[in-house]
Amino acid sequence: MVTGATAGIGAAFARRLAAEGHDLVLVARDGQRLADLAAELTGRHGGRVEVLVADLSTDEGCGTVEERLRDPVEPVDLLVNNAGISLNRSFLRSTVADETRLLRLNVHAVLRLTLAALPGMTERGHGAVINVSSVAGFGPVMPGSTYSASKAWVTNFSQSVAQSVRRYGVRVMALCPGYTRTEFHERAGIDMSRTPSWVWLRADDVVRDALRDLRRGRMVSVPDWRYKVAVLVLRHAPSRLWRALARDSRGRIGRTEG
Ligand SMILES: NC(=O)c1ccc[n+]([C@@H]2O[C@H](COP(=O)([O-])OP(=O)(O)OC[C@H]3O[C@@H](n4cnc5c(N)ncnc54)[C@H](OP(=O)(O)O)[C@@H]3O)[C@@H](O)[C@H]2O)c1
Structure with a gap:
């Protein structure tokens, strides 16, 4: 099962897993895009593709997906909690409604779906959960943005749960990518035009890289050597240095707000 499967990293997971011969359950809000992707994948690879239209920032949406995850007849062996958003507004100018929407999708849905998936997996003695976090979760690198705090939670949560289910043959891994070309920044209204192409x-x-690291039993996956170095800096360099490197403008007062 892949959440946020209609675009970006989620769609890439769906295409890769379908190509490897897996049946899929794809989750997102846009029913038409889900149906188009399902048709593309069955046409190309022949496997079964089920779609679930759900807004994971709502209780109802989470409930629908939890029910599918608990189905003992057609169990889910790999859950990719990928759906996530960022905001483009500093915390001081934000609203409770926007911050709650971010937390409900980036944190609450991840918690709920992981909790729905793991008991069946531990009973069966196999299965895995990949929670898509971010390099941003290793430090408050976007001044005034709450996105990195939500991803710090995802990484810490994944590592903690991973240790508790490992003995049952079940793996949990936080996937922490750096900047990735998807619809993510455009959806949030974040101007990335000045971001150098090499990042x-x-x-x-x-x-x-994520699927390779999962097979190797990693609890945290940071794709690409450039971001492995960035994580080392975030973890060990003096905060003065990474504050100077923090260029992402989401959350800075006044620069990107209307
Ligand atoms: N792109 C980056 O630079 C980057 C870097 C580090 C981490 N990440 C993380 O990677 C994950 C995927 O992001 P992406 O870059 O692939 O973003 P994306 O291209 O914007 O895709 C986001 C996906 O999530 C779905 N989605 C959004 N809100 C949803 C909701 N309320 N309920 C259900 N599905 C929802 C969207 O589909 P619908 O609109 O159809 O619902 C879409 O399929 C996120 O967790 C993000 O934080 C991204």
Whole structure:
């Protein structure tokens, strides 16, 4: 099962897993895009593709997907909690409604779906959950943005749960990509035109590295050597240095707000 499967990293997971011969359950809000992707994947690879239209920032949407995850007849062996958003507004100018929507999707849905998936997996003695986090979760690198705090939660949560289910043959991994070319920044209204081209990753490469790291039993996957170095800096360099490198303008007061 892949959430946020209609675009970006989620669509890359769906295409890769279908090509490897897996049946799929694809989750997102846009029913037409889901149906188009399902038709493309069955046409090309022949596997079964089920779609679930759900807004994971709502209780109802989470409930629909939880029910599918708990189905003992057609169990889900790999859950990719990928759907996530960022905001383009500093915390001081934000609203409770927007911050709640971000937390409900980036944090609450990840918690709920992981909790729905794991008991069946531990009973069966196999299965895996990939929670798509971000390099941004390793430090508050976007001044005034709450996005990195939500991703810090996802990484910490995944590592913690991973240790508790490992003995049952079940893996949980946080996937922490850097900047990846998808619809993500445009959807949030974040202007990335001044971001140098060398920082961008391809979604297909992120997914390839993630599945390799999952097979190797990693609890945290950081695709690409450039971002592995960035994580080392975030973890060990003096905060003065990474504050100077923090160029992402989401959350800075006044620069990108209307
Ligand atoms: N792109 C980056 O630079 C980057 C870097 C690090 C981490 N990430 C993380 O990677 C994950 C995927 O992002 P992406 O870059 O692939 O973004 P994207 O291209 O914008 O795709 C987001 C996907 O999530 C779905 N989605 C959004 N809101 C949803 C909701 N309320 N309920 C259900 N589905 C929803 C969207 O489909 P619908 O609109 O059809 O619902 C879409 O399929 C996110 O968790 C993001 O934080 C991205």
